[in-house]
Amino acid sequence: MRALISVSDKTGIVAFAKELANLGVTIISTGGTHKTLEDAGVSVVNVSDVTGFPECLDGRVKTLHPAVHGGILAMRDKEDHMTQIREMNIEPIDYVVINLYPFKETILKPGVTLDTAIENIDIGGPTMLRSAAKNHRDVVVVCDPSDYEQILQELKDTGAISYDTKYRLAVKVFEHTAAYDAMISDYLRKEQGIPLPNNPTFTYEKIQDLRYGENPHQKAAYYREIKPHRGALVDAMQLHGKELSFNNINDTHGALAVLREFKEPTVVAVKHANPCGVGSGSDIVQAYQKAYTADPVSIYGGIVAANRTIDKATAEEIHKIFVEIVIAPDFTEEALSVLTQKENIRLMKLPDIESRESTTALDIKKVDGGLLIQDADTTLYEKENLKVVTKKSPTEKEWEDLEFAMKVVKHVKSNAIVIATDKMTLGVGPGQTNRIGSVEIAIRGTDTDAKQRDLQGSVMASDAFFPFDDCVAVAAAAGVKAIIQPGGSMRDEDSIRLCDELGIAMVFTGERHFKH
Numbered sequence: 001m002r003a004l005i006s007v008s009d010k011t012g013i014v015a016f017a018k019e020l021a022n023l024g025v026t027i028i029s030t031g032g033t034h035k036t037l038e039d040a041g042v043s044v045v046n047v048s049d050v051t052g053f054p055e056c057l058d059g060r061v062k063t064l065h066p067a068v069h070g071g072i073l074a075m076r077d078k079e080d081h082m083t084q085i086r087e088m089n090i091e092p093i094d095y096v097v098i099n100l101y102p103f104k105e106t107i108l109k110p111g112v113t114l115d116t117a118i119e120n121i122d123i124g125g126p127t128m129l130r131s132a133a134k135n136h137r138d139v140v141v142v143c144d145p146s147d148y149e150q151i152l153q154e155l156k157d158t159g160a161i162s163y164d165t166k167y168r169l170a171v172k173v174f175e176h177t178a179a180y181d182a183m184i185s186d187y188l189r190k191e192q193g194i195p196l197p198n199n200p201t202f203t204y205e206k207i208q209d210l211r212y213g214e215n216p217h218q219k220a221a222y223y224r225e226i227k228p229h230r231g232a233l234v235d236a237m238q239l240h241g242k243e244l245s246f247n248n249i250n251d252t253h254g255a256l257a258v259l260r261e262f263k264e265p266t267v268v269a270v271k272h273a274n275p276c277g278v279g280s281g282s283d284i285v286q287a288y289q290k291a292y293t294a295d296p297v298s299i300y301g302g303i304v305a306a307n308r309t310i311d312k313a314t315a316e317e318i319h320k321i322f323v324e325i326v327i328a329p330d331f332t333e334e335a336l337s338v339l340t341q342k343e344n345i346r347l348m349k350l351p352d353i354e355s356r357e358s359t360t361a362l363d364i365k366k367v368d369g370g371l372l373i374q375d376a377d378t379t380l381y382e383k384e385n386l387k388v389v390t391k392k393s394p395t396e397k398e399w400e401d402l403e404f405a406m407k408v409v410k411h412v413k414s415n416a417i418v419i420a421t422d423k424m425t426l427g428v429g430p431g432q433t434n435r436i437g438s439v440e441i442a443i444r445g446t447d448t449d450a451k452q453r454d455l456q457g458s459v460m461a462s463d464a465f466f467p468f469d470d471c472v473a474v475a476a477a478a479g480v481k482a483i484i485q486p487g488g489s490m491r492d493e494d495s496i497r498l499c500d501e502l503g504i505a506m507v508f509t510g511e512r513h514f515k516h
Contacts, residue, residue: 002026003095006033008102014040016148072131076138096132097142100125104226107187126177136170143176179203183226213246220246231355241346255305260356261407267291271302274430278408280423284308288317290424307354310335329353381509389496394505398459398482405461410513416463417442426458439471443478455479463513465489469498476502486512
């Protein structure tokens with residue numbers, strides 16, 4: 001029996017090789033692995049002695065040889081295969097223990113050059129792994145040090161490796177090599193600036209299995225990119241509370257998307273993937289008070305995201321109600337002492353929470369039998385494209401409120417309407433099948449009687465155009481004084497005319513923000 005061992009990650013390899021040798025397995029190795037094993041007192045054969053050729057091209061070529069691949073790929077139950085390798089003086093290789101050049105670790109280093117990254121692309125390793133995985137009936141293939149113990153235990157217990165184990169290891173190899181190649185292609189694609197590849201491949205690493213998905217009968221897991229952007233949710237540190245759920249993670253993702261629109265102290269409350277209260281203030285406690293006041297009903301059991309450190313005063317306000325998660329760049333010790341009084345609240349620290357590097361990401365949606373891929377929606381509007389289409393122009397304060405409302409409505413499920421004033425939301429109307437329905441929900445809020453709400457002097461933002469002037473009429477009756485929307489409807493003139501009649505300012509952005 002012979003084992004070919006060549007590993008970059010040398011965790012546990014000496015002990016594993018020694019045990020194989022003690023069981024009568026001849027060890028073949030290359031380069032640094034050969035030296036590591038030899039220095040540890042393991043009897044080891046250099047691969048050059050097997051191939052009859054020295055390593056060359058700075059180690060780029062050492063195992064790409066028939067003496068290696070013939071020994072791996074020969075099918076033991078095929079007489080002609082075995083005859084051929086005997087005639088060529090090739091001996092079978094029964095174990096292939098390989099892990100690959102550290103490409104991931106290389107590209108994660110600050111300032112890594114393209115040349116350095118390319119030199120850390122493994123060629124021989126994936127080839128041997130794939131060869132052995134293809135011939136897994138006869139060859140035990142190992143790419144993960146965590147499998148060493150099981151393999152040794154099976155050998156000690158039964159003297160052989162079961163087919164089920166061989167098959168599992170082979171599947172693991174093809175997952176590993178596929179992820180490795182996907183990581184390389186993704187890196188090279190980004191280096192060249194190719195946004196939408198012809199054959200997209202993506203690789204992720206599992207962070208954890210989740211208790212369940214959106215619903216208890218659905219299985220789910222949480223994965224991370226190999227090289228996530230700065231400030232990514234996957235890098236948040238959980239300081240306190242229960243394990244995150246599928247819906248927790250998804251809602252927090254939505255909260256961060258809204259939060260990153262703002263530079264001033266801001267708090268975003270999210271419920272069921274939609275912002276329910278957003279507030280900006282002179283400090284974070286004022287911002288939270290605005291977000292809470294915006295919708296004190298919906299924030300209950302929701303997600304709270306802040307772009308400033310949570311201090312004691314803010315923590316005491318949050319502590320008054322039940323929320324699932326608070327995520328912020330940091331928490332003071334006094335704030336933690338307040339919030340951790342509740343056992344189940346999840347406290348998440350994300351130091352780079354304001355980073356806007358995520359704007360270079362792709363937006364990917366799974367559809368039946370395929371994928372939809374698009375650039376992320378990174379813009380709000382171009383100021384030079386803003387067009388006041390009514391006789392009345394917004395006041396300075398209304399301009400400020402219109403921009404605030406647009407930042408929020410961009411992240412509300414379509415059809416989307418947001419009513420705001422004084423840098424806080426007053427009403428959010430998400431996801432209706434007609435736009436007037438969204439307007440009515442934004443006006444009504446969580447009150448049973450819309451007439452109870454004081455919206456005088458507020459502004460309204462819409463993610464897409466108004467198909468009819470009914471949205472203007474209902475908004476005006478509620479007290480809205482300025483409206484911002486993309487424009488582009490065949491009946492824009494109807495809305496403009498009614499705004500002029502009612503003394504409302506209307507601004508067109510020329511840019512739609514559907515979010516489905």
